[in-house]
Amino acid sequence: MADDLLVATDAGGIATITLNRPATSNAFDDHLVGALSDAIARLGADAAVRAVLLTGAGANFCAGADLGWMKRAASFSRAENETDARRLGAMFRALDTLPKPTVVLVQGAAYAGGVGLVAACDIAIAADNATFSISETRLGLIPAVISPYVLAAIGARAARRYFLTAERFDAAEALRIGLVHAVVPSAALVPSGTRIAETLCQNAPGAVAAAKRLIADIAPRARDDALVADTARRIAEARASAEGREGIAAFLEKRAPSWRK
Numbered sequence: 001m002a003d004d005l006l007v008a009t010d011a012g013g014i015a016t017i018t019l020n021r022p023a024t025s026n027a028f029d030d031h032l033v034g035a036l037s038d039a040i041a042r043l044g045a046d047a048a049v050r051a052v053l054l055t056g057a058g059a060n061f062c063a064g065a066d067l068g069w070m071k072r073a074a075s076f077s078r079a080e081n082e083t084d085a086r087r088l089g090a091m092f093r094a095l096d097t098l099p100k101p102t103v104v105l106v107q108g109a110a111y112a113g114g115v116g117l118v119a120a121c122d123i124a125i126a127a128d129n130a131t132f133s134i135s136e137t138r139l140g141l142i143p144a145v146i147s148p149y150v151l152a153a154i155g156a157r158a159a160r161r162y163f164l165t166a167e168r169f170d171a172a173e174a175l176r177i178g179l180v181h182a183v184v185p186s187a188a189l190v191p192s193g194t195r196i197a198e199t200l201c202q203n204a205p206g207a208v209a210a211a212k213r214l215i216a217d218i219a220p221r222a223r224d225d226a227l228v229a230d231t232a233r234r235i236a237e238a239r240a241s242a243e244g245r246e247g248i249a250a251f252l253e254k255r256a257p258s259w260r261k
Contacts, residue, residue: 051201125193
């Protein structure tokens with residue numbers, strides 16, 4: 001169980017989280033949820049980490065919830081089930097709000113909660129053999145905990161189809177509806193993700209974190225005077241920050257900024 005999740009950070013500041021339960025298609029249980037939550041917290045607090053890759057070992061990315069875990073949950077009381085679900089929901093929220101940019105690499109199956117992991121990351125790349133299913137209704141359940149992140153990715157219209165039918169769809173369809181940003185040959189999946197992570201590491205880490213917060217804060221809001229004032233405050237703070245001053249100075253002096261390795 002100690003090796004169910006692998007975490008490593010390279011010299012360039014790219015951390016890789018690997019779901020390491022290939023025998024169960026990286027299905028997660030309460031142990032893996034806790035380990036992933038802890039890893040997210042550690043990486044978020046580590047100034048040396050500039051970008052995070054989320055991967056799955058073996059043929060499949062993540063098949064969602066572990067069958068043994070679901071069997072145990074069936075015997076829980078309603079209160080116990082809600083506590084268990086809150087822990088899962090907190091893990092997805094922590095991934096979604098991680099102040100480091102996240103890139104998820106998807107091969108093979110990504111089902112149910114696995115789709116939630118994809119949607120909670122900033123950038124998603126799928127291998128051309130990837131398949132997806134928001135499969136909860138097949139089991140008499142609903143994709144409640146993952147719904148905020150999947151809806152933000154694919155929108156309500158696509159959700160009306162895939163939440164209700166639980167049908168499988170391929171990588172091309174995932175690209176069309178906005179669940180993933182790119183589809184690449186299987187052999188190119190890791191190199192493609194690494195290139196994006198390296199690109200992210202070229203940018204100012206504080207600005208990247210602030211840009212991520214900006215998206216989350218601004219996307220649902222009305223375009224009113226309060227929004228104008230808020231966005232003006234944010235760019236003023238960025239211009240006056242140490243990173244902002246260094247970035248402009250480096251541009252004018254035709255040199256690399258201090259954060260670029």
